[in-house]
Amino acid sequence: MTIWLLIAFSACTAFAFRALPFAFKNSSALTQTQGSFYRFISYSAQAMLGVIIYDTAFNKMDALTLIQQFQILDALKLFLLVGTFIAVAKTKKILPAFFASLLIYVTAFAYLNG
Structure with missing residues (x-):
């Protein structure tokens, strides 16, 4: 796997997780806060935030x-x-x-x- 393929995959998945809620804004899947789709979107955003905080706090060690x-x-x-x-x-x-x-x-x- 080349570095450019890895960068492209990372960019696509990061964009998808940020854009996915807007694509399903009128869907009942996002209005059910106990549903698995809503939790998946929420947890993925929290995981990205956790990585950013860890990298910042501990200088990417x-x-x-x-x-x-x-x-x-x-x-x-x-x-x-x-x-x-x-x-x-x-x-x-x-x-x-x-x-x-x-x-x-x-x-x-x-x-x-x-």
């Missing part, structure tokens, strides 16, 4: 490299990611949890590197 080079700041990142997830799940508000985690991270980063 694989799990073995992360474990080998684990630092206090990485533990804080994991703690804040889990804490933000729990806060958003309980309060259903994203921005306050995000800004609180951001403030904690910036403070800890300044303290550890200052």
